[in-house]
Structures are given as C-alpha cells and as structure tokens.
Amino acid sequence: MSDNGRMADPVLAPRSPFVGLVVTWAAAAVVAILIGIFAPAALMMTWYAIGFGLCVLLSFTVQLSRGETRGFILRVSAGSLGALLVMGIVSAGFGIAALFGA
Template identity: 90%
Template structure:
C-alpha cells in the first residue's frame, strides 16, 4: 500500500459564516451606542478604542469557537473591519448630533 496523500474530513453540515459576523457587528453597534450615551465627552475616543478592541477579541473568539480552519483569517478580519465601520458610523452620528446641539 502506498501513501495516497493527505485526506481531509468532509464537512457534513457547515455553519453559516455570517452568523459570527453579524454577532460581532451587533455587539459593535450596541457598544458604540452605549459609549456615545454614557461616556464623558473628553474620554469618548478612548472608550471607542477600547470598545473596538473588545470587538476584535470577540470576532476572534467567535470564529475560533466556530471550529472551521478554512477562511479563518478572512472571517476574523471581516468581523473586525465591519465592527470598525459600524462603530465609525455610530460615532459619526453622535458627532453630527453634537454639532447641532441635539
């Protein structure tokens, strides 16, 4: 018998990669809104940076929990980039509201 190369186990029921992304993006949206409402004005950007760091760690943990090795880095980076965009849009909304005195 010869070596036929490496064999991979077939994925029987792959999970959707979008669930982990949506979870990360939803946490980013809720976190950004909470930061915009609760954080003092002079420390706002510090708290947004901390919130984004938590979202990056959450994205990593969610994709690690998924257990799929293919596309791991792509999914983590997509979750992190999406969280950055969501938090940026929410913070821009709070900034515009602050300009108009709302």
C-alpha cells in the same frame, strides 16, 4: 494495499460564516451606542478605542469557536473591519447630533 493519498474529513454541515460576522457587528453597534450615551465627552474617543479592542477580541473568539481553519484570518479581519465601520458610523451620528445641539 496502496496509498491513495491523504484523506480529509468532509464537512458535513458547515455553519454559515456570516453568523459570526453579524454577532460581532451587532455587538459593535450596541457598544458604540452605549459609549455615545454614557461616556463623558472628554473620554469618548478613549472608550471607542477600548470598545473596538473588545470587538476585535470578540471577533477572534467567535471565529475560533467556530472550529474551521479554512478562511479563519479572512473571517476575523472581516469581523474586525465591519466592527470598525459600524462604530465609526455610530460615532459620526453622535458627532453630528452634538453639532446641532441634540
């Protein structure tokens, strides 16, 4: 018998990569809203940095549990960047609300 090259297992039912991204982005929105409501003004940016760090870890965990190596770094970075943008938009909303005394 001859060697026909390496054979890879086919992906039978690939999961959508967007589910992990949406989970990370939704968690970032919830964390940012909770920080905006409950954190004292003097420590708000510290809590946003901690919340973003947790979102990066969540993105890594969600994509790692997916079990697919192809595109792993791209998915983790997209989840982290999206979480940063979501948290930035929410915190900007709280900042604008604080300017107008709401």
